[in-house]
Structures are given as structure tokens and as C-alpha cells.
Amino acid sequence: MIGFLVENGEDQVMVNNINAFNRNNCCHVFSASIIPQLQTTVLQRYEAFHFNGTIITNKFRLAQQLRHLGYCKKRFYYIKEYEWANTQMLPYKIVKDTLLHPSVDIIVDNQSQVKFIEDLTNKKVKYIMNNWDMNVLRQIADE
Amino acid sequence: MKVLCERIDSHICRNLVDNLKKIGHIGVIEKIDNIAKALNEYQPDLLILRTENISSVVQAYCQGNNVKLIGFGEDQNADIVFSKSQDVLRPTLDVLSFKDESVDKLDVSVFVEHESQRLVADFLAKNYNVKIYGSVKINSPKYLGVPTDIEKYEILNKSKFFIDLGTYNLYDAALLDTYPIIYSNQNMAEEYKTFENLVGLVEIMESLDDDKFEDVVTNNLNTLTLEFKKQNSTTFTIDVLKTLGFVSETIKLEESLNDWISC
Numbered sequence: 001m002i003g004f005l006v007e008n009g010e011d012q013v014m015v016n017n018i019n020a021f022n023r024n025n026c027c028h029v030f031s032a033s034i035i036p037q038l039q040t041t042v043l044q045r046y047e048a049f050h051f052n053g054t055i056i057t058n059k060f061r062l063a064q065q066l067r068h069l070g071y072c073k074k075r076f077y078y079i080k081e082y083e084w085a086n087t088q089m090l091p092y093k094i095v096k097d098t099l100l101h102p103s104v105d106i107i108v109d110n111q112s113q114v115k116f117i118e119d120l121t122n123k124k125v126k127y128i129m130n131n132w133d134m135n136v137l138r139q140i141a142d143e
Numbered sequence: 144m145k146v147l148c149e150r151i152d153s154h155i156c157r158n159l160v161d162n163l164k165k166i167g168h169i170g171v172i173e174k175i176d177n178i179a180k181a182l183n184e185y186q187p188d189l190l191i192l193r194t195e196n197i198s199s200v201v202q203a204y205c206q207g208n209n210v211k212l213i214g215f216g217e218d219q220n221a222d223i224v225f226s227k228s229q230d231v232l233r234p235t236l237d238v239l240s241f242k243d244e245s246v247d248k249l250d251v252s253v254f255v256e257h258e259s260q261r262l263v264a265d266f267l268a269k270n271y272n273v274k275i276y277g278s279v280k281i282n283s284p285k286y287l288g289v290p291t292d293i294e295k296y297e298i299l300n301k302s303k304f305f306i307d308l309g310t311y312n313l314y315d316a317a318l319l320d321t322y323p324i325i326y327s328n329q330n331m332a333e334e335y336k337t338f339e340n341l342v343g344l345v346e347i348m349e350s351l352d353d354d355k356f357e358d359v360v361t362n363n364l365n366t367l368t369l370e371f372k373k374q375n376s377t378t379f380t381i382d383v384l385k386t387l388g389f390v391s392e393t394i395k396l397e398e399s400l401n402d403w404i405s406c
Contacts, residue, residue, distance in 0.1 A: 082284035092276060092288035092298075100287075119272045120285065122249055122301075 001053035002027045002141050003072070005045065005062050009035030014058070017132035025141050028053075048072075054140060056107070060084050063098040074143070078107040078129065079117060107136075144392050147172060147187035149196060151215050154232045155225050156191060158376035159213070159383065161235065163189070166395045179204075189387070194218040211387040222387055233379055234314035234371040236403040241296035242319055251351070252302040252321075254295070255279040260308040263326065266341060267306065271348050274298075277310075304351060306344075317367040322360045334363040334370075372404050 002021075006029060009015050015037045021027060022040040029038055030048040048055060048065065054074040057063050060083035066075040077098060084090060084099065098104060105126045108117055114125050129136035144167030148160055160169055170185045172178060175196050182190070182204050190205060194216030202220065205212045214221030255264045255277035267273045268283035275286045276298060290298055295312065296319065299305060305316040306324045313323040313335070324347055327337045338344040350356045377400045384393045 084288075085282065085284040085286060088280075090280070090286070090288035092290035092294050095287045096294070116284075120274065120287075122247070 001025075002137065003048060003051045003053055003055045004029045005048055005055055005057035005059075005065065006031050006035075007059050007062065008033045009037055011058075011132075012037075014132045017134050017137070021134050021137050021141075025138065027141075030055075054143070056140070060087075060098060063104065064094060066104050067097055067101050074140075075104050076107050076126065076140070077104050078109070079113065080109045107140075144168070144189065144389065145170065145185060145187045146189045146191065147181060147185050148191040149175060149193060151191070151193060153215055153225070153230050155230055155379075156215060158233055158235070159191065159380055161237070162377050162380035162396060165399055166392050182210075189213065189389075191215070192221070194220055194224060197221055211389070213383070213387075223383060232314065233374070233376040234318060235376045236318070236372070236400070238296065238315045238318050239403055241293070241300065243297075243300045246301045248301060248303040248320065250274050250298075250302040251304045251306065252276065252298050253306045253308065254310045254312065255281060255308060256310045257308075260326075263308055263341070263344065266344075267348075273306070274302075314371060317364060318371060320364055320368075322364055332367075334366050336363075377403070 004018060004027065008031065015035065018027065018029060019039045027040055028051065029035065029040055029042045030045045031042055032045045035042055048069055050071060051069065052071040052073065054076065055066065055069055055072045056076040056078055057066065058078040058080055063077040066077065069075060084095060099121055106117055106121060106123055107127045107129050108114055108125050110130055111128055114128065117125055127136050127140060146163050146167055147170045149172050163169060170187065172181050178201060187210055189211045191213045194214040197212065197214055197220045204210065212221040214224040216224065217226055251271065251273045253264055253267055253273050253275045255261065255275060256279065258279055261279055261281065264275050264281050268275055268281055268285045273285060275281050275283065276288060276290050278289050280286060299316050299319045299321045302321045304324055305312065305321045307313045308326045313325055316323045323335065325331065325335055325337045328339045331337055336347055338347055377396060381393055381396050381400065384396065
């Protein structure tokens, strides 16, 4: 089962694809805000600590939680934008615990990001998922 | 051995205190006005002060109680005096305890600590596969934040090259088998690779993947490490203690040095 750790429902493509994915696959969304457009189980963000499936987040801020999710089988940080470059104050520890953490696998949005991210993290990019591509989500769920 | 020390912003003083900590107790004088009280209560074997704070009272106490005196400044009123011009950084072998040979050395790391280094860091971020760290934020996803001192050692451990823009980590880098590429317009030992401007930097960056350069780097790192094991902050402290006549303390420190050298 996939769990999506998200900030809010502002990304309409994400919401649509999660809804579509949920028609044939079971998934949960963990969010601090209510997202009425989602037609799946939306749980409080702290519930992710009890989740035992594969968890994906697309936010650098939320990626800081990933290594603490003790029960989940796989943790993915889906990099669409290089959000860490926009933070005002960035301790290296945060980067070490997210982007560079060995238990966090990386998904990128397009092929052009692969080399850059692999060079930066010294990790292989696991998936290229263009705009929450449902086919890739299915592959991740089947893993 | 009891050492009483004033807070002095000097490489030599830091080196001495760090090494003396291993073989004795260090007391720090916060207020120099209380020096007489501190001397009577602490009863040190060695006193480290700025030369301007070495009064006749202090000198008389040291002579009367066989206390050795190290001064920092220009007046020659102590057993050994270190002037500003002698204050150079020396390699510290303690950094070897952070060496991690299980980590693959892949990165080219740059530490940016001053605003004046931003231009070079920006240039490197735009054109090369580098990782940038430090208190000056660079607008690039290759900027990976502000590391603590311990994290700096972690970063050096996983770095193959370290571009030193003047943060003076070159000794630590070489001891951790990371080859330093140094921004400097002064003549340095031939084992170091230096650049004075962006043209020089580009030449070095273009040669990093060259096999010949790899051999040169390995040889240079070996030479530097051997040199650092012969001449470092501990050997310097040993020489100072010998000059002052601290025999048993010298032996203890030499034993500690041998442990590091055998690493």
C-alpha cells in the first residue's frame, strides 16, 4: 500500500492522480489540512508513524519526517523542485537526514534531473515520475 | 601538570592548550585582575599569558615557585615568548580519529565561510559537479547547508577533493586523505595545488578526472601526511615542554603522539 505525505491539496494534478490511482489500488493520504477533493482515506499527518507501507512525499519539509517513520517499508522523496535551495537557513543535518539519508530513496520528475540528483546525493534515482504518473505509482505499489 | 591560561586568540595557544589537556589540567583565567588570587589558589606549574599582562608580581611569583611562563606578545618577559608573526596554524593529528575508510570518496567539496568567497563558489556551482557548504548561502541546489565541526569531518571523509577558499581546513583535509586545492597567491609547498584566479581554478578543475593527476594526488597526499606526522601541533608542544624542562610530561605526550602516528 502507498501512503502520500502531502502538505495540502493545491496541486490539482496530484489530487486527480491519487484519486485515479485509488480506484484500482488502495492508498492513504497523510496531511495536516483537510483535502475535500480527495476520494481516499485522508489521515492526520502523525498517523504516518503507524503506516507500514511505502510512503511518498514531494515536500522537502515533510521529507524530514521520513527517517522517523519506523514501520514503513520504503520511503521516497519525490523531487519536483529543489526546495532546499529556497530555505533561508539550512543546517547540513537537515540535508543529511533527507536528501542524503540512506533510507530515503529518490524519485525525480523528469529525465533531465537524474544525473544532477545522482551526482548530488551519490544515490541512484529509483523512479522518474512525470507529474504523479499513475503508471509509475503502480510500479512503486507493485514493488 | 597544572596549567593556568588566559583566553588568547592564537593558533599556537589553542594548539598548546589542546595538547596539554591530554597530560594535565587546564585552568582558564576569565578576569586578568584576579591573577594573583588565581595563582595562589590554583598553584599552576605552567602559566600562559599575554606579555602585557605579565607584571613584576607575576614574574616574582613564577621565579619563587618554579612556575614556567609562556608569553604571547612582543615583550621578552617570559621563559618563551610567541610573537604574532610566529602564529601559524599547524596540523592536528587528533583529526585522524574522524577518519572513516569505509566511505567512498566521490565528492568535490567547497566550504564558503566569507562573503568574499561567494563569487568563486557561484562559479563552481554553475559549472562543475561540486557540493557547497558553509555559512554563506549560495543560491544553488548544490548548496547543502551549514555543517557543524564534526559534520565537516564527515564531509571531508566522503570528499576526494576539497577546494579551500581560505577556511584553513587544508591540514584536516589532507590528514583525512582529501586533496586540498587551495586559493592562495603565496608560494606553497609543491605538494599543494593552488590557484590565484578563476583561470587557474578552471585548469585544475579540468584536470581532476585525468589519470595522471590521480597519481600525483596520491603521491602528494602520502608526502603531506608523512610530513604532518613529523611536524604537527603535538611535536610543537613537545618541543615547547622540552625547552621548559618538563621531562615526564614530554614523555607522556610523546607516547600519545606515537599512538597517532601508528594509526
